[in-house]
Amino acid sequence: MAGLFAAIISPSRINVVVMNTSTNQFPRAGFLRRIAAMIYDLLVAVAVGMCAAMVIIVTLVILLENGVLDMQGYEHTSDLIQSSLYYKTAIQGWVGLWVLGFFLWFWRNGGQTIGMRAWRLRLFSTSDRPMGYTRAFLRILASLGGIGTLLVLFDVKNKQSLQDWVASTEMLVLSKDANHHKSWKQL
Numbered sequence: 655m656a657g658l659f660a661a662i663i664s665p666s667r668i669n670v671v672v673m674n675t676s677t678n679q680f681p682r683a684g685f686l687r688r689i690a691a692m693i694y695d696l697l698v699a700v701a702v703g704m705c706a707a708m709v710i711i712v713t714l715v716i717l718l719e720n721g722v723l724d725m726q727g728y729e730h731t732s733d734l735i736q737s738s739l740y741y742k743t744a745i746q747g748w749v750g751l752w753v754l755g756f757f758l759w760f761w762r763n764g765g766q767t768i769g770m771r772a773w774r775l776r777l778f779s780t781s782d783r784p785m786g787y788t789r790a791f792l793r794i795l796a797s798l799g800g801i802g803t804l805l806v807l808f809d810v811k812n813k814q815s816l817q818d819w820v821a822s823t824e825m826l827v828l829s830k831d832a833n834h835h836k837s838w839k840q841l
Contacts, residue, residue, distance in 0.1 A: 680826040682813035683775050685806045688825060692800055694769030699753045706752035710745055711735070754794065761790040764835070774828045781822040789821050796820035 717723045718731040728734040735741045760767040762785055765777040779785050794817075796802055802816030818824055 680828055680832070683806075683825040683827050684813060685803065687773050687775065687827065688803050688806060688815070691767070691769040691773040691775050692803065694772055695757075695767045696769075698768050699756055702756045703749045703753050706749045707745060710748045714741065714745075754791075757794055758787055758790045761785060761793065762787055770825075771833065774830065774833045775825055776828050776833075778824050778826055779822060780818075780824050783822070785823070789823070793817045793821035793823060 714723070714735060715731045718725055718734065725731070725734055726738075728737070735745075757767060760770075761777055765785065766775065770776060777785065779789075783789070796817040796819075798816065805816045805819075806813050814824065
């Protein structure tokens with residue numbers, strides 16, 4: 655009774671209680687469905703990275719061409735950017751942050767990336783804690799660039815990947831009706 659009372663008082667716990675009791679109706683995602691969503695998300699992540707790269711490169715070119723940043727004796731901005739370890743590292747770091755932010759934001763706000771939505775997958779917490787940016791980041795680290803998903807092939811009974819175990823999450827296959835955002839309040 656005290657647990658029910660605490661769930662009624664704390665709005666964040668209501669979400670967790672409702673999610674944990676209603677997710678039993680959905681099966682955990684298998685390996686092939688996860689891979690299909692990962693391929694879809696890879697394409698979106700590449701597009702996000704390309705847009706982020708375009709923004710920083712155009713910004714650098716404008717700053718270099720207008721004399722705000724020093725050309726360091728190079729005639730063309732492209733020569734400077736390609737030969738400078740600092741500029742290449744800054745561009746790669748900027749792009750990496752945007753791609754990382756893509757996954758963190760989607761997992762934290764709704765539990766689905768675009769690829770996961772297309773394949774009706776959604777991330778749920780298996781603990782009492784709501785999914786935060788720290789757990790989402792831990793999930794990214796534990797995925798080992800997608801290699802952690804191979805564990806699903808060996809864990810046939812639970813269908814849990816390495817990142818699921820480490821971050822206390824589970825990947826469920828939603829029904830077509832439950833995949834609509836309007837239905838999420840009921841999950």
